[in-house]
Amino acid sequence: MTGDRRLKLGGFAVVLVIALALPFLFGAYQVGQFTLVLCYAIAVLGLNLLVGYGGLISLGHGAFFALGAYTSAILIDKADVAPLATVPVAAAVCFAAGLLLGLPALRIRGLYLALVTLAVAIAVPQLIKRFDALTGGTQGLNVPRPTTPSWVPLADDQFLYFLTLAFAIVMFVLAANLVRGRIGRALAAMRESEAAAKATGVNLARLKTGAFAVSALYAGVGGSLYVFSIGFVAPESFTLTISFAFLAAVVVGGLGTIGGAIFGALFIEFVPVYASDVNEALAGVIYGAVLIAFMFALRDGVMGLLRQIAQALTTKEGRDERETAVRLAGGDRRRGAAPSGGMRA
Numbered sequence: 001m002t003g004d005r006r007l008k009l010g011g012f013a014v015v016l017v018i019a020l021a022l023p024f025l026f027g028a029y030q031v032g033q034f035t036l037v038l039c040y041a042i043a044v045l046g047l048n049l050l051v052g053y054g055g056l057i058s059l060g061h062g063a064f065f066a067l068g069a070y071t072s073a074i075l076i077d078k079a080d081v082a083p084l085a086t087v088p089v090a091a092a093v094c095f096a097a098g099l100l101l102g103l104p105a106l107r108i109r110g111l112y113l114a115l116v117t118l119a120v121a122i123a124v125p126q127l128i129k130r131f132d133a134l135t136g137g138t139q140g141l142n143v144p145r146p147t148t149p150s151w152v153p154l155a156d157d158q159f160l161y162f163l164t165l166a167f168a169i170v171m172f173v174l175a176a177n178l179v180r181g182r183i184g185r186a187l188a189a190m191r192e193s194e195a196a197a198k199a200t201g202v203n204l205a206r207l208k209t210g211a212f213a214v215s216a217l218y219a220g221v222g223g224s225l226y227v228f229s230i231g232f233v234a235p236e237s238f239t240l241t242i243s244f245a246f247l248a249a250v251v252v253g254g255l256g257t258i259g260g261a262i263f264g265a266l267f268i269e270f271v272p273v274y275a276s277d278v279n280e281a282l283a284g285v286i287y288g289a290v291l292i293a294f295m296f297a298l299r300d301g302v303m304g305l306l307r308q309i310a311q312a313l314t315t316k317e318g319r320d321e322r323e324t325a326v327r328l329a330g331g332d333r334r335r336g337a338a339p340s341g342g343m344r345a
Contacts, residue, residue, distance in 0.1 A: 046218020098216025254301030
């Protein structure tokens with residue numbers, strides 16, 4: 001096993017241990033915040049697959065997050081469907097919506113594509129208000145949160161955290177396998193040059209629509225789990241701000257990375273809270289200043305910094321191994337030369 005792979009597995013193990021320990025180290029409110037981080041991380045990961053790996057700009061990711069949230073909320077509140085059963089339905093609905101939004105990407109790209117997705121993000125909250133008989137309009141919907149089974153020795157907040165963590169692990173593993181395979185290579189090729197990707201046999205139409213669909217699916221799952229955590233949905237929860245926050249999280253965590261979604265989600269959940277604690281009136285200014293400073297300090301995001309550290313450690317380890325090998329080889333040569341020297345004497 002190479003040093004780089006050992007570092008990656010070690011980092012994954014550390015993150016997993018921390019994630020498993022968090023609910024037992026903090027109170028109910030903080031555990032709820034970390035549950036939201038996991039919901040956001042799933043959505044941010046989906047956006048990173050589209051933007052970071054595929055090079056397709058989207059400013060409408062919050063719309064799919066809202067669609068997934070409202071799909072679960074309506075099914076639970078209106079149809080009395082079991083909460084967990086609504087997650088795959090929300091994922092399927094958002095997948096279909098992503099396919100539809102991916103159709104304009106076949107003809108436009110760059111700034112024009114960003115404007116189309118921006119229009120979707122602006123329109124969705126207004127559409128939610130229009131269908132008030134179904135969505136609750138501006139009043140929103142109250143949704144009962146999943147409760148802990150009697151045979152599980154956990155508080156409700158801890159159970160909900162671990163439930164969300166289980167979904168997050170599955171989604172992250174699926175994304176990691178996706179980008180390591182043929183689809184990941186095709187996305188990277190499309191990001192670098194669509195003409196070159198097409199020349200190598202990549203079906204751009206299928207790849208673009210599929211990328212939008214999978215990205216939307218991830219947002220839908222994150223939105224569905226968000227409903228479980230909050231227990232309430234309203235149009236004001238899914239304004240244009242959340243779409244920009246997801247895009248900021250992608251950049252903060254690192255474009256074209258899997259683990260970066262976690263750090264980006266931590267940023268958009270906790271930095272605004274701490275900014276409000278410093279000065280509630282200037283919370284937005286402080287948040288923006290921190291984001292700008294972060295971009296100047298870490299242009300490749302948190303994962304870029306971690307990658308540099310890992311490369312330095314791997315290089316040092318390789319250098320130490322080479323030096324050890326040279327010393328051992330030198331010792332072997334000296335031990336082998338002594339008998340022949342004695343015979344000549």
